[in-house]
Amino acid sequence: MKNYDCIIIYESIYKGNTKKIAEAMAHTIGCKIATAKEALNIDLSQYKTIGLGSGVYFGSHHPAIFAIVERMENSQQDTFIFSTRGNPMHGKYHKPIKEALLNKSKRIIGEFTVKGYDGTGPFLIFGGGNCGRPNEKDIEKAVKFIRTKLPKYCVTDYYKLIKNHLPVKDGTVNTYRYNHNNNSIIIKGDIVSINQNICIGCGKCTTVCPMNVIDIQSDKAIPLRELDCTLCSLCAINCKERAIYIHYSWKDAINVAKRHSGRNSL
Ligand SMILES: Cc1cc2nc3c(=O)[nH]c(=O)nc-3n(C[C@H](O)[C@H](O)[C@H](O)COP(=O)(O)O)c2cc1C
Structure with missing residues (x-):
């Protein structure tokens, strides 16, 4: 028996880029939001849907997100994945976490990614890439994603x-x-x-x-x-x-x- 609709779990170690997206998503449906560390103390089997997101670090989600998936029960549950990234192209950044979720018999109902400010490596030479991202438009896209994927959890206007x-x-x-x-x-x-x-x-x-x-x-x-x-x-x-x-x-x-x-x- 699942008592709660949705929880959004994020790790945002660099500039808080993914935190902005996670907060906008959680506000849209009024669900619980937790960092990966906080989520370690939460019984995730109680949730119908789990959202997992972080910045992309060396081509993948943060290890703390993988640790959360590792702790999940091997049972059917809806999940969605989100990220912020420095590179213009999304590429295969979600592949490792997708595989980890599928290995736990989770259903992936959607994926979302936007650019986030990146001042690492060569980007630093010209003051960082994706300045100001995620911006208002990115936040709107995140809200739209949640409204489309989880209409049943949205409050009606x-x-x-x-x-x-x-x-x-x-x-x-x-x-x-x-x-x-x-x-x-x-x-x-x-x-x-x-x-x-x-x-x-x-x-x-x-x-x-x-x-x-x-x-x-x-x-x-x-x-x-x-x-x-x-x-x-x-x-x-x-x-x-x-x-x-x-x-x-x-x-x-x-x-x-x-x-x-x-x-x-x-
Ligand atoms: C250590 C490190 C490694 C990164 N590796 C990648 C990468 O492989 N691909 C990419 O597109 N962006 C990469 N980035 C950029 C971040 O994904 C981007 O800045 C993201 O928005 C950070 O999210 P956060 O502020 O929520 O931590 C990297 C950033 C850091 C700090």
Whole structure:
């Protein structure tokens, strides 16, 4: 019996490149994330899906990732592999870990790799290769990979399923009710939409938002001042429950600039 959906295990010894990818993936599905060392104390047989990733070091994943696979039971379980690498081409870097997983009867549901900053060897001569990687686009690709491979673990953005959205007014917040399998899902807000069923009222969003958009009322986060939002997404990124989704059109993005054009400071 597997009690948990997914765990992502990573080793990121060089520049934290793979850690960025692992964190984006884990945030997308709200799953547990652990370094290879931390994973040594976790019962991995409890997870339906295991993601394993690291930088590529001398043509292969980090030995700590192999050590994790070595400890796994020889039983059917879904896994996926990810990496960051210096070389432009992916080549056969995943082959050794794939073989190790297959030897443990694991099913590999997908593989993901992106470039990561590499200042080793000849790259150093010109200031390092892949500067700034993984970048925003790489992170988006990682999120897309997880959404595609593990849709069953993704939280639904119910706001997108609501047919008629109301105009956004200053100082108020629109509330929507969506019926899902006879459950009433309450969404508050249009630009900053907060799923009231998932929100636990921890208040993290209120502390990270630089614009004081959100208040906690009756143990739930309410985006009371949506028109102050600059679309920075800090609230959504920091919401462990993934109760917050940011929505905007290009017009909204331009309106942000218009509304805040008179400001000289926070
Ligand atoms: C010791 C060492 C060996 C590496 N070997 C390779 C390699 O064989 N192929 C490659 O594409 N990149 C190689 N790289 C570059 C890393 O894969 C790349 O920088 C990666 O993003 C590092 O991930 P991390 O910051 O998560 O550790 C190497 C880097 C280091 C430090």
